[in-house]
Amino acid sequence: MLVTKLEILRELEQDDALLLLIPSNEYNSVVLENIRQLAKEPVCYVTLNKTFASLKETFEQNDINTKNIVFVDAISQNIKKVPKQTKGCYYVSAPNALTEMAIAIVKVLRHNFKYLVFDSISSLLVYQKNAPAAKFTSSIVNNTKANKAKAVFYAIKSAEHEKILNDIGMFVDRVVDLSK
Amino acid sequence: MPKTIMVVDDEPDVRNTVKTVLEKNGYKVVTAVNGDNCLEKLKTEKPDLILLDIMMPGTPVREIVPKIKGTKIAYLSVVRTGEAEKEDLIKNNIVDFIQKPFDIKELLERVKKIVGD
Numbered sequence: 683m684l685v686t687k688l689e690i691l692r693e694l695e696q697d698d699a700l701l702l703l704i705p706s707n708e709y710n711s712v713v714l715e716n717i718r719q720l721a722k723e724p725v726c727y728v729t730l731n732k733t734f735a736s737l738k739e740t741f742e743q744n745d746i747n748t749k750n751i752v753f754v755d756a757i758s759q760n761i762k763k764v765p766k767q768t769k770g771c772y773y774v775s776a777p778n779a780l781t782e783m784a785i786a787i788v789k790v791l792r793h794n795f796k797y798l799v800f801d802s803i804s805s806l807l808v809y810q811k812n813a814p815a816a817k818f819t820s821s822i823v824n825n826t827k828a829n830k831a832k833a834v835f836y837a838i839k840s841a842e843h844e845k846i847l848n849d850i851g852m853f854v855d856r857v858v859d860l861s862k
Numbered sequence: 863m864p865k866t867i868m869v870v871d872d873e874p875d876v877r878n879t880v881k882t883v884l885e886k887n888g889y890k891v892v893t894a895v896n897g898d899n900c901l902e903k904l905k906t907e908k909p910d911l912i913l914l915d916i917m918m919p920g921t922p923v924r925e926i927v928p929k930i931k932g933t934k935i936a937y938l939s940v941v942r943t944g945e946a947e948k949e950d951l952i953k954n955n956i957v958d959f960i961q962k963p964f965d966i967k968e969l970l971e972r973v974k975k976i977v978g979d
Binding site: 731732733735736738739757759760761762763775776777778808809 | 916917919922923924940941942943944945946947950951
């Protein structure tokens with residue numbers, strides 16, 4: 683399968699929560715192609731590895747309409763002074779502030795958002811131990827389903843995280859391994 | 863007198879690799895595991911440059927940096943920022959923004975450019 687040609691909308695027709703295991707060299711192109719397809723409907727985009735400004739810049743340079751996207755940015759507050767929220771973005775103090783992040787996500791999802799994109803489990807694992815990361819993911823999946831939204835979790839496929847990604851795979855409806 | 867570089871990163875691999883390479887090239891290297899540890903070590907060390915990871919556990923970097931007076935800082939960042947944002951971050955004593963993963967030769971060149979051999 684040519685990874686960037688993944689039809690994420692079709693994948694989400696069948697299941698409500700997906701974990702995408704992405705080869706690192708294809709990561710950015712998969713992220714772009716997916717959001718291009720998803721952003722036709724309201725999307726809550728949680729970022730743990732790029733700032734809101736960086737993502738917005740990248741998406742707009744690639745002609746992706748960001749009007750339907752509300753971001754939850756867990757990076758910017760750590761590196762610069764930002765308000766709690768701004769147009770199109772909620773800021774969370776740090777990638778390990780899981781309660782704060784969960785509150786921000788639920789706050790967004792309550793407003794009839796169709797998709798949640800979580801970018802990414804791999805970044806979460808930089809700041810969190812396996813058990814809290816798995817528990818957090820499970821809680822986000824449940825909250826997404828409770829709000830009748832669909833979730834896509836990204837992770838870079840790596841031997842280092844094989845066990846925890848297997849564990850997290852139990853909380854989603856399906857794991858899509860794009861390296862196969 | 864060799865120039866002193868402080869490497870501040872919570873990842874031991876990054877700290878150790880950068881330390882080894884810089885020492886091989888004649889620099890004196892001091893390491894710290896996070897921002898708070900960096901501030902503590904600055905009480906006794908006077909580095910010419912601090913290589914500071916932008917995302918670490920503990921006190922956020924934005925609160926650490928204003929407490930570092932008179933020492934040049936280069937950010938090491940796994941986080942992707944926008945171009946305008948990067949320009950905004952490089953001010954006062956912050957002199958460079960080095961994207962991770964970095965090429966070790968490039969890192970060395972940038973350190974040389976900032977502090978000299």
